[in-house]
Amino acid sequence: MSATPAAARAVTVPNFRAAKGGARLAVVTAYDYTSARLADEAGVDAILVGDSLGMVIQGHPTSLPVTLRDVIYHTRCVVRGARRALVVADLPFMTYQESPRQAVRSAGRLVKEGGAHAVKLEGGEAVANAVRAVVAAGIPVMGHVGLTPQSVHLFGGFKVQRDGAQLLADARAVAGAGAFAVVIESVPADLGAQLTAALPVPTVGIGAGPACDAQVLVFHDLLGLYADFTPKFVKRYADLGAAAKAAIGAYAREVRDGTFPGPEHSFR
Numbered sequence: 001m002s003a004t005p006a007a008a009r010a011v012t013v014p015n016f017r018a019a020k021g022g023a024r025l026a027v028v029t030a031y032d033y034t035s036a037r038l039a040d041e042a043g044v045d046a047i048l049v050g051d052s053l054g055m056v057i058q059g060h061p062t063s064l065p066v067t068l069r070d071v072i073y074h075t076r077c078v079v080r081g082a083r084r085a086l087v088v089a090d091l092p093f094m095t096y097q098e099s100p101r102q103a104v105r106s107a108g109r110l111v112k113e114g115g116a117h118a119v120k121l122e123g124g125e126a127v128a129n130a131v132r133a134v135v136a137a138g139i140p141v142m143g144h145v146g147l148t149p150q151s152v153h154l155f156g157g158f159k160v161q162r163d164g165a166q167l168l169a170d171a172r173a174v175a176g177a178g179a180f181a182v183v184i185e186s187v188p189a190d191l192g193a194q195l196t197a198a199l200p201v202p203t204v205g206i207g208a209g210p211a212c213d214a215q216v217l218v219f220h221d222l223l224g225l226y227a228d229f230t231p232k233f234v235k236r237y238a239d240l241g242a243a244a245k246a247a248i249g250a251y252a253r254e255v256r257d258g259t260f261p262g263p264e265h266s267f268r
């Protein structure tokens with residue numbers, strides 16, 4: 001298997017990890033069959049069933065209310081649409097923080113019931129033992145340091161994280177515990193570059209600058225489908241929200257004026 005997962009074959013954890021320092025990897029979130037299929041056919045390397053679904057699917061202001069059952073449900077939908085991308089599922093708030101044992105149990109459900117190939121959990125030194133235990137159970141783990149949204153109240157908001165020494169200690173702790181990749185969220189670009197140079201595994205940046213080995217964006221942000229909050233690091237590649245509103249508006253007008261359904265949409 002080449003270290004370049006951009007080829008047509010399936011992306012695995014070993015070849016994702018082996019891409020460190022090589023070809024950059026593209027990761028996007030998805031939460032259902034149709035969006036996963038679109039992302040997969042567009043050629044992304046990995047699909048993250050993020051607990052951001054609490055915001056973009058469920059309409060909460062944070063990811064905190066998301067349950068393990070929610071993520072299992074959405075992961076099941078996503079794996080049906082992902083033919084070659086690696087599927088990573090998020091461990092939601094309070095499904096792994098209590099103990100390594102709880103982390104193994106929750107991660108096991110994401111793999112066994114959801115069909116995920118790997119799990120992601122947030123935190124650094126404090127969760128290193130949980131990462132170690134989940135990996136020892138045979139489940140690949142993606143770490144997540146920097147702005148970890150499950151700790152939003154501890155940070156006092158969705159704020160850029162600038163404590164370089166702590167970020168380095170956290171990222172090293174999860175990589176040292178066996179994580180095959182580490183998401184780095186909302187840190188200055190020079191820190192993103194330092195962490196990428198320091199870690200032996202790929203860094204997956206979101207608001208962490210261009211030096212990261214991979215980038216991840218939320219599906220709805222990338223496509224302009226979520227208007228409630230757009231962080232600085234989001235680039236909108238399309239405005240599907242406006243296109244969808246225009247299409248639905250046209251449909252409603254045609255229903256009201258009797259143009260739809262026409263003869264071509266009616267049975268004789």
Ligand code: KIV
Binds near residue numbers: 218
């Ligand atoms: O929940 C999520 O979608 C995430 C990514 C934004 C990294 O954690």
